[in-house]
Amino acid sequence: EAGVTQFPSHSVIEKGQTVTLRCDPISGHDNLYWYRRVMGKEIKFLLHFVKESKQDESGMPNNRFLAERTGGTYSTLKVQPAELEDSGVYFCASSQGQGNTDTQYFGPGTRLTVL
């Protein structure tokens, strides 16, 4: 069974540019999560999809971040325009069931550097 995949693995952009990160969850997993780890800090929740619907987007930092999950399969996270403080590792995770004890399976992350 393929795990959670993320693309790209690394992205280096300049301040003010746009970047789109992609996450492909494990097949059949309705729940998809985005998290971010800024250097030296803890991994922080951004948002949670159930199928194509945003269940919880309380962690999104501001309106420069837009997440979508069209069709309930893969998800994209767009940052527009990027700022220096957006640098970090963006993790995607997926889980199968609705319960909050379900294991969240993580992808390898996308390392974003904003110069």
Added chain:
Amino acid sequence: AQSVSQHNHHVILSEAASLELGCNYSYGGTVNLFWYVQYPGQHLQLLLKYFSGDPLVKGIKGFEAEFIKSKFSFNLRKPSVQWSDTAEYFCAVNGKGGNNRLAFGKGNQVVVIP
């Protein structure tokens, strides 16, 4: 809001030594607790989790953790570490009956010297 504290962010020890990583959480309700591990170059993966029952939980690779409700703690232990346990370890929590989002601690970078 949930918060998780992990101390001793960098731990260096020799093979066969015992490991204990502390995790304390703050949350106004009952919780589910998780330990994740990230080996060098690999994904975050679940080591173990607790949501009910026996507070002593056994996970993969010989790890165990004990939930002590009165201390709001969920410490991770391994009696004898190996070089392959070199990794970053994360404690996480979510609220039972609440949403699914995990609140993580800052992580413990563990280096095991052969």
